[in-house]
Amino acid sequence: MAFSTRLASSLRSALAARHWAAPRQCRGLSTLQGSEPSFNLEGIFPPLATPFSPTQEVDYAQLEGNLRRYASIPFRGLVVLGSNGEYPYLTSHERVQVVSCVRRALPRDRLLLAGSGCESTQATIELTVSMAEAGADVALVVTPCYYRGAMTTAALIHHYTEVGDASPIPVVLYSVPANTGLDLPVEAVITLAQHPNIIGIKDSGGDITRMGLMVHKTRKEDFQVLAGSAGFLLASYAVGASGGVCALANVLGDPLCQLDHLCRTGQWQEARDLQHRLIEPNTAVTRRFGIPGLKKAMEWFGYYGGPCRAPLAPLSPAQVEELRSTFSANGWL
Numbered sequence: 001m002a003f004s005t006r007l008a009s010s011l012r013s014a015l016a017a018r019h020w021a022a023p024r025q026c027r028g029l030s031t032l033q034g035s036e037p038s039f040n041l042e043g044i045f046p047p048l049a050t051p052f053s054p055t056q057e058v059d060y061a062q063l064e065g066n067l068r069r070y071a072s073i074p075f076r077g078l079v080v081l082g083s084n085g086e087y088p089y090l091t092s093h094e095r096v097q098v099v100s101c102v103r104r105a106l107p108r109d110r111l112l113l114a115g116s117g118c119e120s121t122q123a124t125i126e127l128t129v130s131m132a133e134a135g136a137d138v139a140l141v142v143t144p145c146y147y148r149g150a151m152t153t154a155a156l157i158h159h160y161t162e163v164g165d166a167s168p169i170p171v172v173l174y175s176v177p178a179n180t181g182l183d184l185p186v187e188a189v190i191t192l193a194q195h196p197n198i199i200g201i202k203d204s205g206g207d208i209t210r211m212g213l214m215v216h217k218t219r220k221e222d223f224q225v226l227a228g229s230a231g232f233l234l235a236s237y238a239v240g241a242s243g244g245v246c247a248l249a250n251v252l253g254d255p256l257c258q259l260d261h262l263c264r265t266g267q268w269q270e271a272r273d274l275q276h277r278l279i280e281p282n283t284a285v286t287r288r289f290g291i292p293g294l295k296k297a298m299e300w301f302g303y304y305g306g307p308c309r310a311p312l313a314p315l316s317p318a319q320v321e322e323l324r325s326t327f328s329a330n331g332w333l
Helices: 005-018 060-070 092-105 121-134 153-166 186-192 208-217 230-238 253-264 268-288 290-300 317-329
Strands: 043-045 077-080 111-115 138-142 171-175 198-203 224-227 243-245
Touching: 043 077, 043 253, 060 092, 077 092, 092 111, 092 121, 121 138, 121 153, 138 153, 153 171, 153 186, 186 208, 198 208, 208 224, 208 230, 224 230, 230 243, 230 253, 230 268, 243 253, 253 268, 268 290, 268 317, 290 317
Parallel strands: 043 243, 077 111, 111 138, 138 171, 171 198, 198 224, 224 243
Antiparallel strands: none
């Protein structure tokens, strides 16, 4: 292993002062059964888009501008370097710099989750430590997938256990089969939930039965399940999810925080009505048009979207019109 247990322990001690659990809110559903979590992940987390300049360099000034606009929205925290942050297209140096930039701008009472998953266990550990040193509170670790045929339950348990052992900050598992072609097996999640430094999972697959089963099977652990998309947020809360990491929150942050509030206070009819209006826009900025669609929609709501980094291509004029129509038809434009 690249980092000894002693080094990891030392880093944990140095960073421990930054860890906290926010006060619990009044709620209309039971998202966690048993004792309160030591690290509270309840609420909405936008997975930030990474702004690029016209020459496709990371635009830190525009990133800071977006962060100032997001500061007025009651997010629990932010996610950087997730799928919507074009994480695979950033260099290691850029990744660390983005985390540092966001940490400087983010209030201390909001969590910063940073993507640190790499294909090898060693590289994941090294990047996770770098993210912690740059100011991340939690590491979001996507499943390694290049050799997906060899990514058995045992192999994935070993990978995440090694990362959890070495990480100086808590780890959240990240299963996004649309991008990786690999679902983190429920059996692996149940086992990994017992690790003291693995505190949750972001599940973007949309299988509500699977999410409910994970909540049920890990209910005795200090472990939380996060919905990975706004399209099934209400359903996820109904089966016990703690919060959501939702691409659409880059665009419609306030409505998603309102949906979170409605679910927690038991206002289910209002929550259902709002959820219905979010489904089509969410699909448009995720499965249908992806990050180019997300960035275009951000511009309509006062944020900087800008270009994607090649080879991601901008939307065609017809696609832009379809995207606009989707938001308009649901009352958002």
